[in-house]
Amino acid sequence: MIRITRIGHVTLSTPDPERQVAHYAGLLGLSIAAREGDTIWMACPDDHRSIALRHGEAAGCTALSLQVPAGTELRDFARQLSRQGVAAEAQSDAAPDTPQRLLLATPDGLRIEVEAERPAGRAAGEGPIIPRKLGHAAFRVTDPERTVAFFTEALGFRVSDWMGDFFAFLRCGPDHHTVNFIRSPAARLHHIAFELRDWDHVKEACDALGAQRIPLIWGPGRHTVGHNLYTYHHDPDGQIVELFAELDRMSDEAGGAWDQRPWHQETPLRPRRWEMDPFLSNAWGIGTPQGFRDA
Ligand SMILES: [Fe+2]
16 A cells, blocks of 8 residues: 655645745744745755745635655556545646645545655754754544544554544654644644754744744643644744644554653553543643634
8 A cells, every 4th residue: 555654745825925934934944945926835954845835815724745755656646546436636747846746635625735755955944943844734624533534544644542532643654643633613724733853942942932922822731642742822824833842753663652751651652542631631731721622
C-alpha cells in the first residue's frame, strides 16, 4: 500500500496577505519561499513549504497538502485510491516546484493535495521564533469516525489516540499526530501547529509574542494526549496557531509503543482511547478555556 508519510503545507485564505506575512515571517520567522499570482509560499527550515497564503474574501483553510515518499508514482496512488472508491484528479505544474499532484477531497469536502516529498529548504526567516516545521493541522469535522476511516483506509494514516469519542489523533510517520479531528457541527480548520526545538524555545516564543502584545489564549501547558508542551495564540486573521515541543514519537512502528518519556503515565505507553479527566487536556491541571474547542 502506498501511504502518506508526511504533512506538506496548509493553504490559508486571507483578506490581507501582507498582514499575515508580517505575522508568519516577521514574528514566527518563516522564510518566503515563492510568490506566484495571489499566493505567497512560506517555509520553516525543516519543510519545503509550510503554509501558502492566498488572497480571498474570508479567512480559512482551503487545502491541506500531504506527501508520499519521493519517487512514488502518483498514478499508482490514484489507482489505489480509485479501488477504494476515492476519486483523485491529476494536476501538472499547478504550484512552484510541484510538477505533479493529485487532488481529492475528505468526506467533509476539505481539499487534499497529494505530492511527492521534497528536500527541506533550510532557510530561516527574520522573525525571532523560527519553528522547525509545520507539525500538524487540526480540523473541526462533522463525523470524526467517518473522517478517521477515510484517512486510515484511503491514505494510510494510523490512529494514535482518541480523546473520548469526539477527538481523534492520527499519524503518518513517527510524530504522534500530523492531523487531528474534533467533532463539530461545522467543518473547518481548528488550528495549525508548528514544532519548536524544546522548552527553552517555547519560553522564547512566549517572550516574542508578549513583546508584540499578542496574548496567549491557552498555555503554556502540557497536553496529556501526545504529551506535547504547547501554547496557542491567534494570527491576525483570528486563526489559532499552536507552538509545541516534546510531542510523543513512535520510532518503532512495529513495536507499537511511544518512545519512553519521564512524564508518561505508564511504560510502555501505547495508543489508546483516553477517558475524560480534569487533567486530560492539560497534564498541569489548567483546563481548556471556555469556547476553545468550538473556536
Ligand atoms: Fe495541536
